[in-house]
Structure formats: structure tokens, C-alpha cells
Amino acid sequence: MNNDQFKISHCETGDGDEIFALEGKCFDRPLTLGSIKQMIECSDTIFLKAVVYSKFENNAEFFNKIANGKAATDGESEQKVGQKIVGYISLKIAIDEGEIYNIAVEKSARGRGLGSDLLNNALKEAKKRNAKKVFLEVNQNNNQAISLYLKNGFKQIHIRKNYYGSDSALILVKEI
Numbered sequence: 001m002n003n004d005q006f007k008i009s010h011c012e013t014g015d016g017d018e019i020f021a022l023e024g025k026c027f028d029r030p031l032t033l034g035s036i037k038q039m040i041e042c043s044d045t046i047f048l049k050a051v052v053y054s055k056f057e058n059n060a061e062f063f064n065k066i067a068n069g070k071a072a073t074d075g076e077s078e079q080k081v082g083q084k085i086v087g088y089i090s091l092k093i094a095i096d097e098g099e100i101y102n103i104a105v106e107k108s109a110r111g112r113g114l115g116s117d118l119l120n121n122a123l124k125e126a127k128k129r130n131a132k133k134v135f136l137e138v139n140q141n142n143n144q145a146i147s148l149y150l151k152n153g154f155k156q157i158h159i160r161k162n163y164y165g166s167d168s169a170l171i172l173v174k175e176i
């Protein structure tokens with residue numbers, strides 16, 4: 001996916017099925033389609049998606065195609081421009097506090113900064129909505145997610161023992 005283009009934007013109700021499919025690939029105990037759709041529609045929840053565009057030699061070629069109203073193809077599948085969601089984040093706001101409910105990036109797109117981009121876009125939006133702090137909980141053994149959060153300024157404030165069966169949950173917070 002080296003030459004792919006990504007764009008982060010707000011989810012719409014119609015994105016529910018694709019998010020649900022990705023959720024199923026990323027989590028052992030995925031959320032239901034109904035709860036995903038509910039969150040997308042809830043005005044207190046910031047729900048962002050990262051959409052991947054197909055491969056092009058450079059940005060100019062890519063944007064020319066779009067300007068000319070042509071769909072991009074990646075040479076293998078006839079995929080419409082902007083139709084593939086490869087990541088998402090949901091963050092719920094309650095008065096002046098936020099809570100990250102979920103974040104996931106498709107396996108093939110990981111390790112390229114997309115998780116950090118989604119996180120920082122959601123935090124920016126939370127700040128605009130007057131949140132002062134954002135909390136989250138993460139399985140103590142989820143090293144990739146913990147690195148993502150620590151790298152982006154979250155600090156551990158609490159451990160909930162055996163929260164996920166025999167695994168504990170770390171509670172992290174970031175002031176924004």
C-alpha cells in the first residue's frame with residue numbers, strides 16, 4: 001500500500017456495514033452492527049474514518065483523475081475512489097471529558113502512522129467541543145495500542161485488575 005492516499009473524515013450512517021466488517025477483523029469480541037450505527041448517528045460521539053485511495057505514481061496523477069471524474073483502479077480490483085475504509089476511531093464526549101471507545105486500523109495499513117492520525121484528529125475535534133481530558137482503557141497485553149497511546153501523550157493513571165478475564169485493563173488519560 002506504499003503509494004496509497006489516505007483521507008480522514010467523519011463517518012456517515014452508510015459506513016456502518018464497512019466499519020462493522022473491519023471491526024470483526026480487528027477484535028475478538030466485536031461490537032454489533034447496531035451499536036456501531038448508533039454511535040455513528042449519536043451527536044455526542046466523534047466517529048472518524050480513514051479511507052484509502054488506490055495506487056498512483058504521484059499525487060498530481062491521483063488528483064487529476066478525480067478532477068476528471070474518473071474512478072481509480074489499483075490494477076487488481078475495480079475499486080471506486082474513496083470506497084475502502086481502512087481505519088476508524090470513536091470518541092464519546094460527556095460535558096468536558098472524552099472517552100475513546102474504539103480505534104482500529106486494517107492489518108495491511110498498520111505501522112504507517114494512520115492510527116496516530118486518527119487519534120490526533122479525534123483529539124483535535126474533542127478539544128473543539130470543549131473536552132479538557134480524554135480517557136481510554138486498553139488491555140495490558142495490547143502492546144501496539146499501548147505504544148500508540150503513550151507515543152501520543154497519554155499517561156497511565158490506573159489499572160483495573162482482571163478486567164478482561166485474566167488480563168487487566170490500563171486506564172490512560174490525556175489533557176487536551
Ligand SMILES: CC(C)(COP(=O)(O)OP(=O)(O)OC[C@H]1O[C@@H](n2cnc3c(N)ncnc32)[C@H](O)[C@@H]1OP(=O)(O)O)[C@@H](O)C(=O)NCCC(=O)NCCS
Nearest residue numbers: 026103104105110111112113114115116138144145147148
Ligand atoms: C492500535 C492500532 C490502531 C495502531 O494503528 P497503526 O496505524 O499501526 O498506528 P501507527 O502507525 O500510528 O503506530 C503508532 C505506534 O504504534 C506502535 N506500533 C505500530 N505497529 C506496531 C507493531 N507492529 N509492533 C509494536 N508496536 C507497533 C509504535 O509505537 C508506533 O509508533 P512508531 O511507528 O513511531 O514506532 C492497530 O494496531 C490496531 O488496529 N490494532 C487492533 C485493534 C486494537 O487493538 N485497537 C486498540 C483498542 S484499545
